[in-house]
Amino acid sequence: MRSKTRTQAYIQRKKAVRTFGPRPLRFYGNGITYLKDTEIKGRLVVIEGPDASGRSTQIGSLTSHLEASGHAVINTGLRRSDLIAPGLLEAKRNFAIGKKTLSLFYAADFADQLENRIIPALRAGYIVLADRYIFTLIARDSVRGMSRIWAHNLFGFAIIPDLVYYLDVNPMKLVHRVFEKNSFLDYYESGADMGLSDDMFESFLKYQAMLGKEFRSMQRKYGLVPIDGNRSPEEIHRDLKSRIDKFLSH
Numbered sequence: 001m002r003s004k005t006r007t008q009a010y011i012q013r014k015k016a017v018r019t020f021g022p023r024p025l026r027f028y029g030n031g032i033t034y035l036k037d038t039e040i041k042g043r044l045v046v047i048e049g050p051d052a053s054g055r056s057t058q059i060g061s062l063t064s065h066l067e068a069s070g071h072a073v074i075n076t077g078l079r080r081s082d083l084i085a086p087g088l089l090e091a092k093r094n095f096a097i098g099k100k101t102l103s104l105f106y107a108a109d110f111a112d113q114l115e116n117r118i119i120p121a122l123r124a125g126y127i128v129l130a131d132r133y134i135f136t137l138i139a140r141d142s143v144r145g146m147s148r149i150w151a152h153n154l155f156g157f158a159i160i161p162d163l164v165y166y167l168d169v170n171p172m173k174l175v176h177r178v179f180e181k182n183s184f185l186d187y188y189e190s191g192a193d194m195g196l197s198d199d200m201f202e203s204f205l206k207y208q209a210m211l212g213k214e215f216r217s218m219q220r221k222y223g224l225v226p227i228d229g230n231r232s233p234e235e236i237h238r239d240l241k242s243r244i245d246k247f248l249s250h
Contacts, residue, residue: 020125028134029156035119042122044159045244046133048215049167050208051189052177053229054236058167059131061237062244066127071248074121077131081112092188099144099193106137107154114158122159127248134158135166135222139214143207144194163247164222165240166215167229171208175201 022039025031047062049055059075066073079085088105091097110133121128134155141151169177178185185200187193191207192200218224227239 025119025122026160027156028158028160029153031159032115032157035115038119038123040119040122041125042127043163043248044118044122044128044130044161046130046135046161046164047167047240048132048135048164048224049229050169050174050211051186052174052181053167053169054177054233055131055167057233058236058240059129061233062129062240065241066129066244069245072124072126073129074117074126075129075131076113076118078106078136079109081109083112084109099141100146103137103141103146103151103154110134110137110155111157119159130161133161133164135164135215135218135224139211139218142214143191143210163244164224165227165243166219166224167236168212168215168226169229171205171212173230174208175204178204 020041020043022041025035025038025040027036045062047055047058059077063073063075079088081088084105088109091102091105118128118130138148138151138155142148175185178189185204189207190200190204191210192203194203194207196206197203215224216226219226225243227236229236231239
């Protein structure tokens with residue numbers, strides 16, 4: 001009787017897990033030539049947002065929830081390429097580095113992860129949760145005066161995610177979260193390299209407001225869904241979990 005009950009419970013869990021059919025990769029631009037005929041079975045979900053917006057917390061909570069639901073999950077994010085990340089970090093320490101050079105560093109970091117981590121996981125049927133994607137990089141380039149068309153074309157090899165959520169947080173609320181987390185303001189995340197203000201606090205508020213404007217302008221083009229990030233982590237998690245579960249169940 002106990003064995004039968006366990007078997008029935010196992011079957012119910014399996015039925016609750018969505019099995020995805022294969023589909024071709026979709027790219028924003030010309031893509032990666034030798035991968036154009038590749039089929040994937042997984043799903044790519046992106047959580048965007050500024051530093052201290054709660055992205056990492058939400059990625060962790062969603063990973064636990066999805067794994068408990070029977071899904072295989074893998075995480076990715078910016079500056080995590082084993083090949084490129086060390087050089088990128090060193091480049092960021094050189095405050096005199098050109099903005100286009102820094103942008104190309106980030107593009108190389110993303111490309112390495114896309115080819116060697118994200119796409120293989122999607123082919124294997126994983127749900128890939130991305131802690132930021134190309135949208136942060138495009139927004140950063142745009143506010144620093146680089147062409148939006150150039151930035152879009154640079155990431156023409158990127159695959160189109162299934163879902164993209166942007167945690168929208170008021171800059172004033174965000175700055176308090178940053179101080180709670182780090183007790184200092186990051187040079188680049190404050191736009192200090194742009195000469196917005198001699199005061200780092202004021203520069204941070206101006207820079208984050210500019211980034212927020214860029215993300216709002218990308219909503220229609222890239223299908224970004226804004227999420228009120230001013231709420232508690234628990235409220236945001238319930239919101240995201242409900243949206244993602246609904247998508248995966250169809």
